[in-house]
Each structure stands twice: as structure tokens, then as C-alpha cells.
Amino acid sequence: MKKNCSAKYTLIANTLKKDILSGKYDNHERFPSEEALVRRFGASRPTIERALRVLKQEGLLESRAGSGSYLTFAAKNATGAIGIIAPDYSAIEFFTKLCDAIASEARGQGYDVLLGDVSAPDAADRGNWAIALAQAYAKKKIAGVLLEPVDLVPDSYEASKKVLSILTAKKIPVILLDRDYLPFPERSLYDLVGIDNIQSGYRIAGHMIENGAKRLRFLTHPNYANTIRARIYGVAQAAIDAGLEWKSEYVIENDPADLSFFRKLMRGNNAPDAFICRNDPTAAKLIQTLKSLNINIPGKVRVAGFDDSEIANLTAPSLTTIHQPVKTLAEIAVASLLQRIRNPSLPVRTILIDAPIVVRGSSTD
Numbered sequence: 001m002k003k004n005c006s007a008k009y010t011l012i013a014n015t016l017k018k019d020i021l022s023g024k025y026d027n028h029e030r031f032p033s034e035e036a037l038v039r040r041f042g043a044s045r046p047t048i049e050r051a052l053r054v055l056k057q058e059g060l061l062e063s064r065a066g067s068g069s070y071l072t073f074a075a076k077n078a079t080g081a082i083g084i085i086a087p088d089y090s091a092i093e094f095f096t097k098l099c100d101a102i103a104s105e106a107r108g109q110g111y112d113v114l115l116g117d118v119s120a121p122d123a124a125d126r127g128n129w130a131i132a133l134a135q136a137y138a139k140k141k142i143a144g145v146l147l148e149p150v151d152l153v154p155d156s157y158e159a160s161k162k163v164l165s166i167l168t169a170k171k172i173p174v175i176l177l178d179r180d181y182l183p184f185p186e187r188s189l190y191d192l193v194g195i196d197n198i199q200s201g202y203r204i205a206g207h208m209i210e211n212g213a214k215r216l217r218f219l220t221h222p223n224y225a226n227t228i229r230a231r232i233y234g235v236a237q238a239a240i241d242a243g244l245e246w247k248s249e250y251v252i253e254n255d256p257a258d259l260s261f262f263r264k265l266m267r268g269n270n271a272p273d274a275f276i277c278r279n280d281p282t283a284a285k286l287i288q289t290l291k292s293l294n295i296n297i298p299g300k301v302r303v304a305g306f307d308d309s310e311i312a313n314l315t316a317p318s319l320t321t322i323h324q325p326v327k328t329l330a331e332i333a334v335a336s337l338l339q340r341i342r343n344p345s346l347p348v349r350t351i352l353i354d355a356p357i358v359v360r361g362s363s364t365d
Helices: 002-021 034-041 045-057 073-078 093-108 123-139 156-169 197-210 226-241 259-265 280-292 326-342
Strands: 061-064 068-071 081-085 142-147 174-177 191-195 216-220 251-253 274-277 302-307 320-323 350-353
Touching (some): 002 034, 002 045, 034 045, 045 061, 081 093, 142 156, 142 326, 174 326, 197 226, 197 274, 197 302, 216 226, 216 280, 259 280, 274 280, 326 350
Parallel strands (some): 081 142, 174 191, 216 251, 274 302
Antiparallel strands (some): 061 068
16 A cells, blocks of 8 residues: 555656646746645645655745745746757767657656757758757747757858857757867867767777777768867877877878778878777778778778767677767766756856777777
């Protein structure tokens, strides 16, 4: 019987929490009385009292002597859905997993979640897509937004800046996902949650060096994001600390499927003996290219990626990579947004999660 009673008050508390967060109750009116809630849920008064106590402990309700219960200031700020703006949702596996995990976590906290049009925006129109979604969110009753800044287009900085100005004008709290919108290593005045990309770059380069690599190269595409710049910084520092040569031209901005380019690059005694790639799909394409050129992996050249996506287990050899702790990132991102919603005056925070290396056949003999 105790177990059933406990389950019932928890269920009632969760139902009322969802009602509060969805904006069902007027901010200035008294919360429904215990008598009204007894009738609504068909529960005993002690069960209702326990449910209300949970909401008060969570900072959503407060009692006023002789008047009843009311929404707290934090609850008033917290009402509405949570929005996600992620231009890479459909294009990059990591962001698909991260946003889905965020949505699940936020719904578990009682929030509705808005993703907008999740089809991948045209590469040239990523900025306008993100701006339009921000404008749509600004017109709704929305509690906060989790934003992956725009990248891979020349106007990415201006687009992200516009998105943030739209949301900030409506006093909608924002958490940045994965990276800042300002050029690395600058920091904006928005909270950020992601992995420590400098440490991750240093870690994976260190692994390559420990396994005999002496001529490291970083492979990416043009217009790369701040996360990639941070990874490059970590790789460069690991090379320098190991006494190896590092030059700016060791950052290669090229299509990994370009046979002609890599045929020429891999000639001579100074050919790279290790490639660290911006992400796993880039590394997978590079492995195919190198194999087409009859270059042995990892015998002649070692290859590594980032994100630990599904493709990392499908390459031959399987791919050494940095694992993105998606579930942890999602939990911290949602918790950070709820804290920011309930206390807008918190100092700006950068929360960087440790990302372990997953060693596979592409980097070790």
C-alpha cells in the first residue's frame, strides 16, 4: 500500500510539474487548492500534500500564509517549451544523437521540445535556416534554447550573431552546444557545453606519437568550426611538446577522396605518417583513398578521427577515434539550461566534458 501511495504522489507531482512548465497556470493566480487537486486526482489529502511538497522543494511553488500556493519567480521563467537549433541535426551523426538525447532528457524533466524542420538545410542556406527558426521560437512561449552555432559557410559568424540577438531581445536563455560562435579562442557571454577539444586533440596526437608517428597532419574541410580549430591547437601542441616539427601547412584543407592530391602528398621521405581527421566520416573516406593507393594502414600511415560514430566500426581497419559522451553532454546541457532559466544572473559558464580515446586498428600495428 505504501508503495502504491508513493507512486501516486510522484505521478501527481510529475503531472503538475508538466502543467506548470507548459504554461497552463496563470503566473498571478493562486495555484489550485488541495481540495481541488483531491477532486482532480481522486487522491487523499496527505498524497496531495506530498506531491505539492515535491514541487516546493524543486522551487516551482511557494506558500503564502493564509492565501495558498503560487508559482515562484523561477517557475514563471521556466514555463514554455525548450527549443533546439542544430543545423547539423540531419547531416552529422553526432548532432543527431546529441539532439535526440537532449530531447529525451528535457521531456523527462517535463518540457515539450521543439526541433523545427529537421531536414538538413542547404549548405549555402544554413544561416538563413537558423535565423528563421530563431524568429519562429521568439514568437512562441519558449523557456530556453539550445543552439549549435552555424558553421561551414562564410557568413556563419554573422548568422549565429543574428540568431543570438533575436533570442536575447526576447530574454530567452541560450546554451551553446559543442562550440562558441566567436573565433577560437575568444569566448562570448553565453554558456557553453561540449567536450574539451584542445585536450582531445592533444590526447589523440599523443597516442599517434607514442606509436611511432613523427610527421603528423590534420585533415579538414575549408570554413571549419571552432571545435576543429581547438582540435588543431591540441594536435600542434602535442607535436611541439614531443619535439616534432609543426607548420601551419600541416593543416590540410582538402577532400579526403581526392586520389590525385594524396598520391602526390604520399610521395617522398617527408610524406605524412599519421593523419588526424576532423571527424570519423572524413577519416573513413581517407582510409578508402589510401587503400586505393595501396598504402598500408597502420603500417605506413596511421589514421584517426573524432566522435566515435557508427562508421568507426565499419572501416577496415576499424578507426581509432575520440568518443563523444552524448548522454552526459545531453544531461549537462539540459541541466545548465534549466539553471540559467531559473537564475538568469548566474555567471557565464564553460562546461567541458572529458572525451576518452577509443583505440582501434587504424593507429596500432
